[in-house]
Amino acid sequence: MxxxxxxxxxxxxxxxxxxxxxxxTYPMKNYTGDDHNRNEYERAxxxxxxxxxxxxxxxxxxxxxxxxxxxxxxxxxxxxxxxxKHSEDKMRHWIPLxxxxxxxxxEGLLDDLRSGYIPNIAAxxxxxxxxxxxxxxxxxxxxxxxxxxxxxxxxxxxxSR
Amino acid sequence: MLAMNYRGPYRVRTEQRPMPEIQxxxxxxxxxxxxxxxxxxxxxxxxxxxxxxxxxxFGHEFTGIVEEVGPLVQNxxxxxxxLVPFNIACGRCNFCKQGLYGNCHEANTMSTAVGSIFGYSxxxxxxxxxxxxxxxxxxxxxxxxxxxxxxxxxxxVLLTDVVPTGYQAAEMAGIKxxxxxxxxxxxxxxxxxxxxxxxxxxxxVIIIDQIDYRLEFAQNxxxxxxxxxxxxxxxVLFIKKITDWYGADVCIDAVGCEADGNPVQTxxxxxxMMQAGSATALQWAINSVKKGGIVSIVGVYGPPxxxxxxxxxxxxxxxxxxxxxxxxxxxxxxxDHVQSGRLNPKELITHRVPLxxxxxxxxxxxxxxxxxxxxxxxxSTKA
Numbered sequence: 453m454x455x456x457x458x459x460x461x462x463x464x465x466x467x468x469x470x471x472x473x474x475x476x477t478y479p480m481k482n483y484t485g486d487d488h489n490r491n492e493y494e495r496a497x498x499x500x501x502x503x504x505x506x507x508x509x510x511x512x513x514x515x516x517x518x519x520x521x522x523x524x525x526x527x528x529x530x531x532x533x534x535x536x537k538h539s540e541d542k543m544r545h546w547i548p549l550x551x552x553x554x555x556x557x558x559e560g561l562l563d564d565l566r567s568g569y570i571p572n573i574a575a576x577x578x579x580x581x582x583x584x585x586x587x588x589x590x591x592x593x594x595x596x597x598x599x600x601x602x603x604x605x606x607x608x609x610x611x612s613r
Numbered sequence: 614m615l616a617m618n619y620r621g622p623y624r625v626r627t628e629q630r631p632m633p634e635i636q637x638x639x640x641x642x643x644x645x646x647x648x649x650x651x652x653x654x655x656x657x658x659x660x661x662x663x664x665x666x667x668x669x670x671f672g673h674e675f676t677g678i679v680e681e682v683g684p685l686v687q688n689x690x691x692x693x694x695x696l697v698p699f700n701i702a703c704g705r706c707n708f709c710k711q712g713l714y715g716n717c718h719e720a721n722t723m724s725t726a727v728g729s730i731f732g733y734s735x736x737x738x739x740x741x742x743x744x745x746x747x748x749x750x751x752x753x754x755x756x757x758x759x760x761x762x763x764x765x766x767x768x769x770v771l772l773t774d775v776v777p778t779g780y781q782a783a784e785m786a787g788i789k790x791x792x793x794x795x796x797x798x799x800x801x802x803x804x805x806x807x808x809x810x811x812x813x814x815x816x817x818v819i820i821i822d823q824i825d826y827r828l829e830f831a832q833n834x835x836x837x838x839x840x841x842x843x844x845x846x847x848x849v850l851f852i853k854k855i856t857d858w859y860g861a862d863v864c865i866d867a868v869g870c871e872a873d874g875n876p877v878q879t880x881x882x883x884x885x886m887m888q889a890g891s892a893t894a895l896q897w898a899i900n901s902v903k904k905g906g907i908v909s910i911v912g913v914y915g916p917p918x919x920x921x922x923x924x925x926x927x928x929x930x931x932x933x934x935x936x937x938x939x940x941x942x943x944x945x946x947x948x949d950h951v952q953s954g955r956l957n958p959k960e961l962i963t964h965r966v967p968l969x970x971x972x973x974x975x976x977x978x979x980x981x982x983x984x985x986x987x988x989x990x991x992x993s994t995k996a
Contacts (some may be wrong), residue, residue, distance in 0.1 A: 476932060476934065477934070477936075479712075479784060480712065480713065480781070480784075480785060480934075480936055480939060480942075481711045481712055481713055482711050482712040483711060484707075484710060484711050486707040486710055486711065487707055487711075489707065490707070491707075493705055493706050493707055493710070494705050495703075495705065495706075495719065496637070496639055496703055496705065496719060496752070497637065497638055497639070497685070499636055499637040499751075500636075502636075505722060506723060506735075507722045507723065508722065508723055508724050508725050510725040511722060511725060514722040515718070515719045515720055515721055515722040515729075516637075516703060516719040516720075517636075517637050517639070517640075517701070517703075517719065517720055517751040517752065518720070518721070518722045518723075518738065518739065519723075519729075519735070519738045519739030519740035519741070520636060520739070521666070521668070521669055521670070521739055521740065521741045522666040522667070522668045522669055522735075522739070528666075528667075532664070535664075536723075540724060540725060540726050540916060543917065546663050546915075546916065546917045549663040549664040549736075550663050550886065552664070553660065553663065553664065553665055553666070553667075554621075554660075556621075556666060556667040557620070557621030557622070557624075557667055559667065560620055560621065560667035560668065561620075571620065571624075571626070572626075573624065575626070575972055576620055576624040576625060576626045576972050577623050577624055577972065577976065578972045578973045578974075578975055578976025578977070578979075579976070580973060581973040581976045581977050581982065582976055582980055582982065584982075585977070585980075585982035585983050586980060586982055589980075
């Protein structure tokens with residue numbers, strides 16, 4: 453804080469009305485003034501990066517620890533790499549990530565099949581428990597989907613004639 | 614080891630995965646004894662959070678037993694029973710030093726807009742979560758807290774998120790004695806926020822939701838007034854009416870990005886994903902609070918943008934206060950509330966499910982079946 457005080461001494465009245473009690477984030481934040489020291493703090497040892505790490509453009513360096521689960525791969529990985537070329541302010545960052553998430557669902561299905569595993573989609577979606585407690589709702593949902601499917605089917609047939 | 618595995622929106626299963634390893638000298642490996650499904654996990658489950666990668670393990674509410682510690686860990690030893698705050702925090706950066714453990718700068722390299730959270734997408738750090746038999750816990754000297762010997766393990770697991778988040782919602786609301794508090798959302802967090810609001814001395818606590826069994830539960834558990842917004846054409850008008858046409862002193866958004874009740878918000882936010890989810894609860898909070906009032910947000914929204922009436926925030930002079938709960942900061946006070954019997958978090962638990970049945974547990978919670986309030990997953994290795 454002293455460094456800051458000295459820096460602005462030439463401005464008449466600088467800081468004279470500052471009220472340390474007027475801290476809207478308290479008690480969430482115990483204001484110490486350390487914010488003005490920015491990045492001067494003792495850091496932990498750096499975790500070694502053993503996987504490909506996509507880091508925010510808004511950081512000067514990677515964080516001291518990080519998650520290593522599911523590194524980017526395949527088509528979704530390429531989309532994620534593109535996303536991380538843009539800052540978090542840009543939709544060019546977030547929209548590609550959402551697209552990559554959806555692409556990776558299909559990649560996941562292909563990976564399952566490639567490894568000889570046929571996913572039990574009904575079990576993964578918890579339909580058993582839905583049927584147990586919400587038969588009416590489930591029948592309604594299936595009937596709605598079937599009706600919409602039928603309409604689309606009839607409409608496309610008519611169009612093709 | 615067995616772990617929950619995300620396969621895409623509405624699709625999860627359990628799978629055998631490699632054991633987690635110490636990757637940093639301050640890591641610990643925890644054998645999970647209890648782990649909850651959080652309401653915010655449903656945002657991941659529904660595919661609402663960007664960079665939720667297929668193959669990830671969710672779960673940020675868990676307790677466990679220390680199995681292994683890294684060479685620099687000093688405060689924990691093998692065999693300790695710990696509750697693990699959902700935030701991953703270094704304890705040293707300028708944010709942690711100021712008590713903002715939910716905003717640590719040294720645990721999430723993927724995003725600066727979000728702190729780091731176990732099992733909550735790569736946007737929140739890309740760490741595997743606790744819905745597994747074992748989990749890697751970074752900065753083990755900072756977050757994990759040894760569970761007091763006389764504490765019920767079900768209470769302990771709810772101290773990792775639900776209780777601190779509910780409490781901080783009330784704390785941030787700056788409730789004064791005699792105030793009227795309106796909580797939007799009667800999920801576990803909303804119910805806990807309504808219960809914790811009383812610690813600050815309001816005269817009325819009102820909870821708003823659309824699910825009758827949850828409202829009934831909230832009314833009994835949090836001793837508050839409960840109203841179903843479906844019974845009222847205009848919930849904002851209703852709140853004005855019951856607050857002498859003045860507005861609530863404080864409003865708490867405990868819903869987040871999957872709120873119902875406004876077709877435009879639902880369609881643009883949840884169906885088209887043109888905004889970071891549906892911000893109906895926040896819109897109602899802003900419009901229901903009095904001029905000069907406070908809106909406290911703990912409902913989770915994604916990093917992109919949302920449509921909210923920001924002009925009303927300005928013109929009404931509203932203060933918005935929001936954050937991920939700073940669990941570590943609040944734990945001493947909340948452990949005391951629980952141990953003294955003032956708070957009984959475990960009463961929220963309605964379902965206990967083996968980890969193996971994680972798909973059914975998610976569906977049960979997501980579809981709000983069987984009067985579900987809170988689901989705890991129990992790994993078979995817990996003994």
